[in-house]
Amino acid sequence: DAKTTQPPSMDCAEGRAANLPCNHSTISGNEYVYWYRQIHSQGPQYIIHGLKNNETNEMASLIITEDRKSSTLILPHATLRDTAVYYCIVRPMDSSYKLIFGSGTRLLVRP
Amino acid sequence: EAGVTQFPSHSVIEKGQTVTLRCDPISGHDNLYWYRRVMGKEIKFLLHFVKESKQDESGMPNNRFLAERTGGTYSTLKVQPAELEDSGVYFCASSQDPRTSRSTDTQYFGPGTRLTVL
Numbered sequence: 001d002a003k004t005t006q007p008p009s010m011d012c013a014e015g016r017a018a019n020l021p022c023n024h025s026t027i028s029g030n031e032y033v034y035w036y037r038q039i040h041s042q043g044p045q046y047i048i049h050g051l052k053n054n055e056t057n058e059m060a061s062l063i064i065t066e067d068r069k070s071s072t073l074i075l076p077h078a079t080l081r082d083t084a085v086y087y088c089i090v091r092p093m094d095s096s097y098k099l100i101f102g103s104g105t106r107l108l109v110r111p
Numbered sequence: 112e113a114g115v116t117q118f119p120s121h122s123v124i125e126k127g128q129t130v131t132l133r134c135d136p137i138s139g140h141d142n143l144y145w146y147r148r149v150m151g152k153e154i155k156f157l158l159h160f161v162k163e164s165k166q167d168e169s170g171m172p173n174n175r176f177l178a179e180r181t182g183g184t185y186s187t188l189k190v191q192p193a194e195l196e197d198s199g200v201y202f203c204a205s206s207q208d209p210r211t212s213r214s215t216d217t218q219y220f221g222p223g224t225r226l227t228v229l
Contacts, residue, residue: 043204043223044204099154100156101153
């Protein structure tokens with residue numbers, strides 16, 4: 001079973017920031033938080049991951065709370081092409097462990 | 112750098128037939144995973160190879176599914192005989208070994224093979 005909880009759907013206006021929350025209250029100290037997305041029926045696309053510090057890359061920012069029990073993925077300027085299902089996944093570090101997908105958040109970016 | 116590739120992109124077969132799916136991982140990636148998504152369900156893990164060895168096959172649904180990775184490069188997933196409930200999208204992913212690459216073992220996915228069993 002997935003160890004994360006996400007809202008089933010969200011929407012935002014094009015050009016605005018999209019903030020996608022994720023709860024992972026049972027996360028262990030040796031587990032990363034990963035974010036993937038799936039656009040339509042394509043393969044899941046890696047977005048970002050982090051352990052305890054906030055992370056930023058060319059796609060998004062990841063904000064992890066100090067107690068690590070929740071996180072937020074931020075798409076700073078959402079475009080129509082960001083419409084997708086976003087998955088928050090926790091997995092152990094230092095291993096090549098399988099990914100356990102939940103149902104994710106369906107983000108709709110409105111024109 | 113080429114990403115993970117999968118062949119075919121679509122396959123339509125009749126119940127009872129055999130189908131073989133192929134996955135070519137990113138060059139140099141020792142870890143190879145198979146996942147699938149059946150209609151209306153979540154993406155589920157099937158199995159994990161490290162080079163040519165099966166590391167975890169706990170997600171394989173039954174013995175009609177056979178995965179191989181001879182030589183530790185590409186992998187095949189054979190379904191024989193196919194049943195209606197096998198319809199779905201089969202994804203392959205690959206990652207480096209963090210112990211040898213000094214990088215994280217982020218999994219990168221292929222585009223998937225859509226399998227329809229009639």
